[in-house]
Amino acid sequence: MDVVVVYETHFGQTRDVASEIAAGAKDAGATTTVVSVDEATAEVVNAADLLIVGAPTQVLGMSRPWSRGLAHPQEVGTHGDIADGVREWLVGLPAVGAGRRAAAFDTKLPSALAGSAARGVAHGLRQHGFTIIGHPDHFIVEDAEGPLREGERERARAWGAELAGAVAAELRAPIAGGEQP
Numbered sequence: 001m002d003v004v005v006v007y008e009t010h011f012g013q014t015r016d017v018a019s020e021i022a023a024g025a026k027d028a029g030a031t032t033t034v035v036s037v038d039e040a041t042a043e044v045v046n047a048a049d050l051l052i053v054g055a056p057t058q059v060l061g062m063s064r065p066w067s068r069g070l071a072h073p074q075e076v077g078t079h080g081d082i083a084d085g086v087r088e089w090l091v092g093l094p095a096v097g098a099g100r101r102a103a104a105f106d107t108k109l110p111s112a113l114a115g116s117a118a119r120g121v122a123h124g125l126r127q128h129g130f131t132i133i134g135h136p137d138h139f140i141v142e143d144a145e146g147p148l149r150e151g152e153r154e155r156a157r158a159w160g161a162e163l164a165g166a167v168a169a170e171l172r173a174p175i176a177g178g179e180q181p
C-alpha cells in the first residue's frame with residue numbers, strides 16, 4: 001500500500017510532522033513518499049492509496065499568498081506575496097474517482113482561538129472526490145517558528161500508523177469478503 005504525504009511549510013514544522021506521519025505509516029507496512037506541495041504532481045497523487053495533506057495554520061486557516069509573504073519578510077518584504085501553497089494546490093488538483101482515501105492535518109499554535117488549516121484542507125480534498133478518513137488532526141507548535149510541542153512527533157508517528165493500518169485493512173476487506181461462500 002502506498003501512502004503519499006504532501007506538506008506546505010515555512011519554518012520546517014509541518015515538514016517534520018509529515019516525516020513522522022510517513023514513518024508511522026511505514027511502521028504499519030506502507031510504502032511512503034513525502035513531498036512538498038511544489039513537488040506534488042498529479043502523478044504523485046495518483047500513486048497514493050492514502051493521500052495525507054498537511055498545512056500550517058496561518059490567519060485562522062490555510063495560508064494565503066500574503067500570509068506566506070509575512071512568514072518570509074527578508075525575501076519578499078512585509079507586503080510581498082508567495083504564490084503557491086496547499087490552498088492553491090488544492091484548486092489545481094484533478095478530481096478523483098470514488099473510493100480514494102485522504103486525511104488532513106495542520107500545525108498550529110496552542111490556542112482554542114487559533115483556527116485550523118486542516119478543516120479547509122479536508123474540505124478541499126472532499127470537493128475533489130476524496131473520502132476523508134479519521135478526523136483532521138492538529139499538531140501544536142510552541143511558537144510561529146516552532147518548535148513542535150513535546151510529544152507531538154510521537155503523536156504524529158502514531159497517527160500515521162493508525163491511518164495506514166486502517167486503510168490497509170479496508171483494502172484487504174473486499175478480497176477477504178470475496179472469499180466468503
Ligand SMILES: Cc1cc2nc3c(=O)[nH]c(=O)nc-3n(C[C@H](O)[C@H](O)[C@H](O)COP(=O)(O)O)c2cc1C
Pocket residue numbers: 008009010011012013014015056057058059060061067068070071107108109110111114115141143144145146
Ligand atoms: C503570518 C502567520 C500567521 C499565523 N497565523 C496563525 C493562526 O491564525 N493560528 C495559528 O494557530 N497559528 C498561526 N501561525 C503560526 C503557524 O501555524 C506556524 O508558523 C506553523 O504551524 C509553523 O509551521 P511551518 O514551519 O510548517 O510553517 C501563523 C504564522 C504566520 C507566519
